[in-house]
Amino acid sequence: MRSSNWRHRFNEMRVGAIGVGQAGGRILDLFVYQNYYAGHKDVLPLTLAVNAAKSDLMGLSSVPKQDRLLIGHTMVKGHGVGANPEVGAKVAEEDSRSIRRAISERATHQVDAFLIFLGLGGGTGSGASPVIARMLKEIYKEPVYVMGVLPSESEGSLYSGNAARSLRALTETADGIMVFDNNIWQREGTAIKSSFDQMNQEVVKPLHNIFAAGEATGSGHVGTKVIDASDVINSIQGFASYGYSGWTKSWTDVLKDTGKRALMREKTSVDQLDPANRIFSLVQGAAAGRLSVDCDIKTASKALVVVSGNPGEMNREGMDRGKAWLEEVTGGAEIRGGDYPQPHSRELVCSVLFSGLKEIPVLKSLIERSQVKKTKKAKVTKGQLYRALPNIKMKTE
Numbered sequence: 001m002r003s004s005n006w007r008h009r010f011n012e013m014r015v016g017a018i019g020v021g022q023a024g025g026r027i028l029d030l031f032v033y034q035n036y037y038a039g040h041k042d043v044l045p046l047t048l049a050v051n052a053a054k055s056d057l058m059g060l061s062s063v064p065k066q067d068r069l070l071i072g073h074t075m076v077k078g079h080g081v082g083a084n085p086e087v088g089a090k091v092a093e094e095d096s097r098s099i100r101r102a103i104s105e106r107a108t109h110q111v112d113a114f115l116i117f118l119g120l121g122g123g124t125g126s127g128a129s130p131v132i133a134r135m136l137k138e139i140y141k142e143p144v145y146v147m148g149v150l151p152s153e154s155e156g157s158l159y160s161g162n163a164a165r166s167l168r169a170l171t172e173t174a175d176g177i178m179v180f181d182n183n184i185w186q187r188e189g190t191a192i193k194s195s196f197d198q199m200n201q202e203v204v205k206p207l208h209n210i211f212a213a214g215e216a217t218g219s220g221h222v223g224t225k226v227i228d229a230s231d232v233i234n235s236i237q238g239f240a241s242y243g244y245s246g247w248t249k250s251w252t253d254v255l256k257d258t259g260k261r262a263l264m265r266e267k268t269s270v271d272q273l274d275p276a277n278r279i280f281s282l283v284q285g286a287a288a289g290r291l292s293v294d295c296d297i298k299t300a301s302k303a304l305v306v307v308s309g310n311p312g313e314m315n316r317e318g319m320d321r322g323k324a325w326l327e328e329v330t331g332g333a334e335i336r337g338g339d340y341p342q343p344h345s346r347e348l349v350c351s352v353l354f355s356g357l358k359e360i361p362v363l364k365s366l367i368e369r370s371q372v373k374k375t376k377k378a379k380v381t382k383g384q385l386y387r388a389l390p391n392i393k394m395k396t397e
């Protein structure tokens with residue numbers, strides 16, 4: 001007979017995480033760090049940072065040294081590609097054998113899905129990622145997802161154009177594209193580096209909860225509905241946006257549960273809720289708060305809700321109400337959801353992801369403000385860019 005632990009072990013999501021370019025590498029670095037921090041060992045069978053800039057790779061801290069791959073050494077000598085995606089694509093193609101080998105040498109047979117992180121506005125991430133996504137699709141049957149960061153408007157038309165063309169290329173290969181918009185997450189008055197660090201936390205927290213929170217707990221706890229890899233895979237298609245909310249149980253209540261007297265902390269309104277209402281309000285908070293990219297959730301065809309945390313705080317009624325509410329606010333999207341029990345956690349965290357989105361206003365303005373270069377090789381008109389984003393309502397030319 002299958003024990004619940006066995007089922008757990010069997011179904012948990014395992015991602016092959018690849019970061020391309022500087023932003024992609026930094027986001028991967030944080031993803032890996034979160035994984036160590038959460039004490040998970042098995043859920044990331046493959047991590048790989050790919051870059052044409054040697055200093056970016058050296059600046060990483062959590063991605064193991066052997067998982068950092070420098071490409072384009074003969075062409076650009078480790079100096080990056082200077083926001084030129086054509087060169088980014090070229091170096092990835094020239095070094096495609098070493099990328100392929102680096103991926104296949106890692107435990108790809110354990111991977112349920114690939115997840116590529118990149119900044120869309122520069123050259124390496126934006127040019128090399130579509131090449132890597134295509135390569136993965138040619139070799140492996142597992143889905144390939146992308147998490148792309150949109151440049152901020154202030155970076156100008158070159159970056160907007162790079163991002164629009166990279167998205168166009170990615171729509172041809174990737175199974176799903178999650179978008180994070182630097183414009184709405186950037187903090188005013190913060191130095192650029194710490195602003196990136198803060199934003200990267202917002203990029204990673206919800207995704208880590210979806211893609212990497214499901215390690216076997218080994219404790220025999222059975223969640224209300226344990227989420228498995230196929231729930232996640234069946235929930236992501238086309239363009240996606242995601243949100244997050246969390247609650248930490250006060251030490252007062254933790255001590256109360258263990259029969260000890262309380263150290264005091266002010267109770268928050270979420271503390272006062274019963275477990276069903278608490279889960280329900282977390283789902284609402286994740287979906288109705290700021291999302292990774294502004295979108296009209298009524299145009300989503302699917303949504304995924306993942307709650308992870310202490311099994312004692314999980315609640316089926318709250319989850320069912322959350323799912324019913326999501327179905328209502330999306331106007332009838334397919335809703336999947338479940339939980340990842342974390343027996344030693346004092347937190348409850350909830351991620352909601354909307355996919356198959358047809359209305360993401362910033363993508364239209366991205367194309368409008370793009371610098372469209374017409375070189376012989378990159379003859380791309382704005383009309384072609386609009387048409388290449390088939391899920392996005394087009395402005396008639």
Ligand SMILES: Nc1nc2c(ncn2[C@@H]2O[C@H](COP(=O)(O)OP(=O)(O)OP(=O)(O)O)[C@@H](O)[C@H]2O)c(=O)[nH]1
Pocket residue numbers: 020021022023024026027052053080081082083084118119120121122123124125126149150151152155159182196197199200
């Ligand atoms: N959210 C976030 N965005 C970043 C970060 N680093 C860079 N960006 C943004 O990502 C985009 C691409 O920049 P890079 O990642 O530096 O570009 P690259 O892929 O390394 O390519 P080249 O530097 O041109 O070789 C730009 O719009 C940056 O503003 C980061 O750590 N976090």
Ligand SMILES: [Mg+2]
Pocket residue numbers: 021022053056080122124
């Ligand atoms: Mg760079």
